[in-house]
Amino acid sequence: MNQHALTGIGAVSILALGTVQALAADTRKEVRLEIAPGGMVNVVNNTGAVSIHGGTGRQVVAIYTTHSSKIEVDQTATPDKGRIELRTHALGDQHPTSDEARVDFDITVPAGSSVTVSTATAPITVEGLSGDVTLSSDTGQITVRNVAKAHVHVRGVTAPVNLTDIVNGHVEVTSSGGAVQMVNVSGSKVSVGTANGNITYRGDCSGGGSYEFTTHSGAIDVTLPEYASVDLSARSVSGSVQNDFPLQAKPHSPFVPKSGSSFAGTSNSGLSSVELQSFSGKIRVKKQ
């Protein structure tokens, strides 16, 4: 066989192997795991996407797609099925790139389950649950929708955080640089702290709870309906404050408002406590 033919066969073989490798790299799997009522699902996945939604039944149905053979997903469960874990990790001595390490999860859990997710850059979406939600991501966007009567804890470095329709909840968000946006979030406690991430709230601060939004240099924007029943105070050390929401001055209050840097007052019966604090960011309260 002459040189050209050998080269041609070699090239074709390499091409074929490459094609097989590429086709084998994307692998979709579906796993079903029994979980005890009120059990906990823990997902650890650095890159890709994690999407969790509440469903019916007693199973966790996880569909995930891996994109290289250098990583795998471990599934473990405690003997009492009270805790299920899905964890992505590199195999052996492999050092996958970000693309190779990517795993995309689409998980359905019983609605009453608690969920804990930790990612580095993977965005996290959780919706339709009534169990506790604990989410942590460095930079991946965190989205929580339609969660009722549950604790929602979120931590992020620069991950943007979007919370929508969280009712009767206990919400704590700590975000360094990620913007935190809340629409229709209410409960006994809603506490958000950022270093320079902006905080935006649109809702009625209902439930007679305690709402605390604190930032160092981010901006705080709160939009309330006229019927909101709040006892509100806002102060910024070196930033400005602006109030476009009707408030009645509080008699016998130790809080002394300072024009341009703080204000306080109540609306309707002042049921919920709302405290807005910033060091150098601007605070604005508006009427819906």
Add this chain to the structure above:
Amino acid sequence: MQRPHKGKLTQAKKIIASGLTEAEAIERAKGGDAESFEALYGLHKRRVYSLCLRMTSNTAEAEDLTQEAFLQLYRKIGTFRGESAFSTWLHRLSVNVVLMHLRKKGLPEISLDEALEPQHEDGPRKDIGARDNVLAGSIDRVNLERAIESLPPGYRIIFVLHDIEGYEHNEIAEMMGCSIGNSKSQLHKARMKLRDLLKLSRAEKAARR
């Protein structure tokens, strides 16, 4: 510093009369050199602005977003390590600025919730049955740009990011916080909608003749 021979530099790279390359301008801009930063603006403003305009279909918004993108560039240029091309890095930064703005506006993002997708009557129709006249060879770019402009925002964003700007579905999924499958589905719907719009435009033209 040895200046490269002017003849060897393309016009695009020779961004200042003194003959600085883009790489040199980046290093100077990192050090706070305002002139070099202005030169980088001149080199990249068209691409950034076009991206913002295509994604928002609004001149005023696109101008604001272009300004914000370059302000962020000024703040973050010190973190550019050269692991990717500068234009790629700036482009990604610009996309993030636009997406952040669209999120603040409360535009519907890619969602698993069918109710948030463009309404059925605005969505593309399925094409089942007899073969229609194909579009191939009949689109001019002006009509295509107009059709893209008239897409619903959710469709337009994905189409611009994937088909025009060249982002892969996994990148779009990461940026938009959705799944890859959702990104593919939305792109398909965007293309189907464009197909409807372009066929309508072609039929209107034919009727006027």
Add this chain to the structure above:
Amino acid sequence: MNCQKFQEVLPYIIESGGNKEEEEHLRTCPACAGLVEDLRYIATQAKLLLPMHDPNPRVWTGIEQALRHQGLIQEGRMSLMGHTLVPAQTKSWTPVGWIMAAAALMAFSALLITYRPQLPPAPASAQNMNAQSATLPADDQQLVSQVSERAPDVRSAYEDSLREVNVYISDAEQAVAKDPEDAAARERLVDAYQQKEMLYEMATARSLP
């Protein structure tokens, strides 16, 4: 396979290709073949759309103004990074102009020395901090190094956030030192430390195998 089923999977196979059954349907169904041809043509034409819009010159004016307002550039003065700026291309200072600027600077310095007004503390933004202190304390640098070994993609996020949080702690400590009885200042200091604690916890978790 019928057209309806084919078009349901089309979004997911149009780029990568389908299985045997799907490819067979595409070969034998003129309607679906025409549809796929149209969609691919639209995608191809989109790739040819060049960035063709230049922003209004006021965009650059806005950028310049914003940078000056934030104190990141000042014409004819040292930048916060400590480098002398190259004067802007469109403006050139005459020797008389430089002498007048120097005289104004000396007069302003004399004013500051003789009269100290009660100025509010300058807002310490992340941007200023980035410019003023390019290095983190040793502990923070070590943390960032550990993070970047295992998760290089998030290194800059941690760097930027640690800088901002250090400014937060510094501002909060100053406020408490100014008025130890200020309960709000003490709360802010606790918040600032909690932010730093969170960053360390998350970075440590990222650094573990």
